[in-house]
Amino acid sequence: MRTAKRFSPKEAEEIYLVPYWSGGFFRVGEDGELEVTPLGPKGPAASLLEIVEALRDEGRPLPLVLRFPQILEARVKELNEAFFKAMEKYGYQGTYRGVYPVKVNQRRLVLETVARVGRPYHYGLEAGSKAELALILAQDLSQEALVTINGFKDDDFIRLALTGKKLGRNVVITLEKFAELPRVLRLSRELGVAPSLGIRYKLKAKGAGQWEASGGENAKFGLTTPEIARAVEVLRDQGLLDTLVMVHAHIGSQVTDIRRIKAAVREAAQTYVQLRKLGAPLRYLNLGGGLAVDYDGSKTNFYASANYTLSEYAEDLVYVTKEVVEAHGEPHPILVTESGRAVTAYHQVLVLEVTDVITPPGEERPQAPGEEAHPLVHELWEGLQGLSAKNFREVYHDAFADKETLQTLYDLGLVSLKDRALAEEIFYHTARRVYAIVQGLPYAPDEFEDLEKLLADKLVCNFSIFQSLPDAWAIHQLFPIVPLSRLREPPSRRATLVDISCDSDGRIDRFIDLHDVRAALPVHAIRPGEPYYLGVFLVGAYQDVLGSNHNLFGQVGEAHVEVGEEGFAIQRFVPGETAERVIEKMGFTARELTLGVERLVRQSRLSPAEKGAFLERYARELQGYTYLED
Incomplete structure (x- = not known):
């Protein structure tokens, strides 16, 4: 009997590029199962397959999300430590005050973990809406931690921010357009509190990648240089120039090219210098977001990658800022960045189960045509x-x-x-x-x-791309996808993935590669009766909050998992949305639906037993998971 060729974990890691994108948080174990190492490569490990099987034993359905709060903790520490090390290396006289933009992922576990672990670093939070600010004000931040208020604002948003300052929070209101200035000043007089103001400077430098258009002269947010000059004059005339404490410049999200970042930092630092020369006592230089995640591991300026490391990013921001301000004899500012994707992406894994395989024709040699054939x-x-x-x-x-x-x-x-x-x-x-x-x-x-691609199998996976991976559909974002087991066997098949939504766009047919984009994913032959799980990685940023209820598929369940020397522990499980919960979002109530179905049943020719059984099944389905269940 022939046995399947066995190969090493190292070979499996190369096929799925694990060392290149994993940030040291995932690896292939000696038994061929994908492992998580949330404390780093030298720390304890746990098999993702064993975690999923433990959840299944508890009756938890798939698809589900695994969250690793220890990875979140590690990323917050890595970001802050990278800047402190860079400042020590270059003799930078200012300090660093990172800010997490809440819009990237507002889930409770994420927000509370970031706030708790960031507290010793005076790590702050950024709000882009009133609801986000309401979340932020309830968090246990240090007194020095920044609360930056970005986005367009109405009176109530500004009042909430100013009241937060009266409560002792280090709130800085960023002016995104000139018309916000008189509104903030009017409301600050009304509430009797001096504001701390930032000005979003509309960079001429542009980023690189999917969000390049979010920067430059046509950017949605920011003041032009004439507007900035006018704002300074208004503040000086009212004796409030000392309230201008920050200049903010944002090059865009997922900036893949470090050269573009350095050009933007130089321009922003120059604006800081010029505002200081106009008499504004600026303390903070906020360089915004843009720190990229290397989704494909290629270390290039491809839109799903980044041609720089975290330490290189921090060092370049520190060095360029120091060089610019020292050339003009100005003090080193407190550097601020608003990195979100790079903090949260790694901590979350989406687990999918393959429910069926669609194989193209021609697997077996066909029969010869008969004489009557065309x-x-x-x-x-x-x-x-x-x-x-x-x-x-x-x-x-x-x-x-x-x-x-x-x-x-x-x-x-x-x-x-x-x-x-x-x-x-x-x-x-x-x-x-x-x-x-x-x-x-x-x-x-x-x-x-x-x-x-033509010959690839289609693996039918129990999930909705529109709910769990909306950016893979909308903007062709690439994510690493890896089988959770059988990684001591060479993958003998190639496949694309299709979801269970009734939409032809519900598929994934682009996969990571170091040199290009793969048209199919290497997978193993599906064995009847044996579960085959796939993990989708680096999905902790934006996916949670961008998902839609297309086909009324709801939010999936999530498990919070911690890993220690004695194994893993499932700290908490948050069930996915029921059909009733998703339907209610559309304006219906379960009671109304049940009454309608009961009328239909009464008018039907079903037997009394059939009527009772159907109504019981209908009620059960309303309380059930929206995805396929065993």
């Missing part, structure tokens, strides 16, 4: 019979042309369904043979690049 079917068969490494190009091109012609003839009623079916079997088997030949070549010809 001549083009015979031509396809003859090409397959004569296929070799020498003529594979010609055979494949002829086969493709024959298949297309047969489709046209079928549409005209000139080819039978039986002939078309056999032709497709022959074509796909030919394509599989050609793909095997191409795989053995040192260079794959361009015209065969789509073969992998």
Whole structure:
């Protein structure tokens, strides 16, 4: 009996690029299971498969999210320590005050963990709405921690921020447009509190990547240089110039190129210097967000990567700022960044179960066509019979042309369904043979690049991309995806993923690669009766709050997991949304729906037993998970 070829965890890590994107928080264990190492590579580890199986034993359904608060803690510490080390290295006389933008992930575990772990670093929080500010004001922050107020503001938002300052919080209101200045000054007089103001400077420098358009002269937020000069004059005329404490510049999210970042820092630092020269006693230089996550591990300026490390980012911000302000004899400002993605992305894993496999035709060698078959079917068969490494190009091109012609003839009623079916079997088997030949070549010809996608299985996964991975659908964001087990076996199949939504866009057919974008994911053959789980990684930023209820699929359940020397512990499980909860978002109530169904049942010809059974099932489904259940 032949046994499957075994290979090492190192080989599996290279196939799925684990060392390149994992930040040291994940690895392949010796038993072929993916492990989490939330305290770093030298700390304790836990098998993700064992965690999922423990949750299943408790009756927890999939899909679900695993959250690792220890990873959140590690990322907050790494960010702050990187800046303190950079400042020590370059003799920087200011300090660092990081701010977490709450919009990135407002989940309770995330916000409370970031606030608690950041407290010794005087780590702050940023609000972009009244609701976010309401969350922030209730957190246990240090007195020095910044609470930055960004976004467009109405009177109530400003009142809430000013009252937060009266309560002793270090609240800085960022002016996003000139018209906000008189409003803030009016309300500060009304409440009897002097504001602390920041000005968002509209950078000319642009970022790089998906969000490049969020910077530059056409950016949504920020004051132009003439508006900044006017704001300074207004504040000086009213004797309030000392309230201007911060200049804020934001280059954009997920900035992939460190050169763009350095150019933006230089411009922002110069603006800090010029405002100081105008008499504004600025203390803070807020360089905004943009610290990228290397989703594909390629360390390039590709939109899903970053060509710099965290330490390089911190050192460049510190060095460039120091160089600019010292050239003008100005004091080193307190540096502020508002990194969110880089803090939260790593801590969350989405776990999917494969429920079915859709395999393209041609897996097995087809039968020879009978004499009655269409001549083009015979031509396809003859090409397959004569296929070799020498003529594979010609055979494949002829086969493709024959298949297309047969489709046209079928549409005209000139080819039978039986002939078309056999032709497709022959074509796909030919394509599989050609793909095997191409795989053995040192260079794959361009015209065969789509073969992998054409021949890939479709793994049906129990989830909704619109709820759990909305940016994979909307902007083609790439995420690392790795099987949780069987990583001592070489993956023998290639697949794309499809969700259970009734939408053709509910699929993932782009996967990470160090040199390009893969059209299919290496996976193992699915064994009947044996669960096969996939982990989707780096999904802790934005995914939680951007998800939609398309097809009325709701928020998935989440497990909070801690790992120690004695193993893992599931600290808490938050159930996913029920059908009733999601339906209520649409304006219905369970009571109204039940009454409507009861009227229908009364008018039906069901037997009394059937009526009772149906109503019981209906009530149970309203309380059930919105995803497929066993």
